[in-house]
Amino acid sequence: MERIHLGLIDAAILVVYFAFVLGIGFVLKRYMRSSSDFFLSGRLIPAWIAGLAFLSANLGAQEVIGMAASGAKYGIMTSHFYWVGAIPAMVFVAVFMMPFYYGSRARSVPEYLKLRFDEKTRALNAVTFAVMTIFSSGISMYAMALLLNLLLGWDFNLSVWLSAGIVLLYISLGGLTSAIYNEVMQFFLIVAGFAPLVFLGMRDVGGWSGLQARLAEVATSESYAAGALTNSWKFMGSASENPMGVGWFALLMGLGFVLSFGYWCTDFLVVQRAMAAESMPAARRTPLVAAVPKMLFPFLVILPGMIAIALTQRHGASGFSLPTKPDGSPNYDLVIPMMLGHYFPSGILGLGLTALMASFMSGMAGNVTAFNTVWTYDIYEGYLRPNASDATLLWMGRAATVVGIAISVAAAYFAAHFNNIMDLLQLVFAFVNAPLFATFLLGMFWRRTTGHGAFFGLVSGIVAAALHHGLTQPRGTVTIAKGGWLGQVLHLYPSEMAQNFWTAIFAWTTCFLITIAVSLVTRQQKSDAQLAGLVSSLTLRPDEQGPWLTQPRTLGALVLFLVLILNLIFW
């Protein structure tokens, strides 16, 4: 493919951006006096900043590139990952769970598990989470360096070390605050970089009606109904009618319930942003603030994919088409970079690339800050040196940042050489994550849940996920990373996505049932006084001052109403 050439002005834009990123870190250094400043921003962050960071920490380059690729593959149905697979969970965590996270004064999600259950549940969560964050940040670093190499001809090593170095500097200087401030700047840059791309693309394709007409041709050529790529729900009746190969039940339960609530409600990477908020009302508004731009993001990241495939089918005035892989299929992962290179002249091209780099760094910084906190509070202070002084913890936070990023870099190189092992690793992470929400749901809303129940429920949920994956396969695959590795295939799914959703459903249900069963036969070790503030029935409802219009419940209902409207518009 043709390489993109950067002009002087593009380079200038990148340099200005990096200068601001590092500048923020340097200015914030003097605010970092205690471990709580470094890991929790001293709980001083206003709701709007925490909210945008909550959104941005999840907005890594893989998300942006992956969603555009899915937009090209599945059309507007990809919006389910936002309107079904994110918004309801974000409202739930804000309204129902934040009172316990923030109110318990736990400093991390594993620490909440320790207060609510016991040490072994915390240890399981802390260790798996720490390993996952470090590897995910390495994998995204690898993906980014690969892309920059392909696109701009940048050296792989240079991309890895440069980006790792910048993230390292601004986090070790300014801690979580530095990460959060930069995430908010990155959010605005991503919008500024991609909005003009969507504008030009939509003009080229002839607006929404032009896009629909062209995508109807794409859909029929793949022997789906004409509207299969431009209707989000109409063809969800059965898995064979839509390009995703998923039916409505698997979508609602697997994605909309298990996976989405498991991520947005229990992943410390996002929850940490809300924990840093300045007050309980601010913490509860954090996910709601994030939900509003989140529901509009499909227009920014999915539309480019749909436009790219529509223009490949029938060229617009600009003559854009997507490059193909050696086997002749379109290379979906190149949607965003190709469109940037095609539509943007020098100048705004620099802005678009800056947005891409920004999304990459915000995703990485999110992982790194979550890692250094869990490592320092839950593993170092929890098990290695329980009586460490606060100065030692602050020092350890900086050291963990350095070591964590070093391991990420190693993981990036590892991924470059052993792609398959990385796929397997991500699969194992998926098994670990799938049952988590059952544990939190029972822990927060059923006082009787015991530590043994939580721990054995989680373990059996993880095992159930692995077993289900080992005994099923998506149609037309042979590698063991896709399932069927237990020798016998009991069920064939129409697509990999359907298999993933069902794996999650099995894992969650197993964890839910086993946790209840074990809790009923084991004794509750925690007294009611210990559980106050951690469990719904033993916690005073947060006093909801102010007019009803600005309360989390009202705002949450409003967000859900808006998302319903979006679903109906694109039904």
Add this chain to the structure above:
Amino acid sequence: MRYFDLRLPLGWLFVVLGLLLAIAGLATPPPADTRSLAININLCWGGVMVAFGLLCLWLARREARRRKN
């Protein structure tokens, strides 16, 4: 101790980047070819970004004054 207002660096970043884009737009008007659809996207978007940056700076200043009083 409160952190500095995020809207200050955010505002300045957008003003500087917007100006860079506007300069690029004025220096090299869009080529007549079809690629950027004959829109001077650098100049237009640069203007929008400067406006957004100034809005952030104005909000930050208003807040600072309010705190002082």
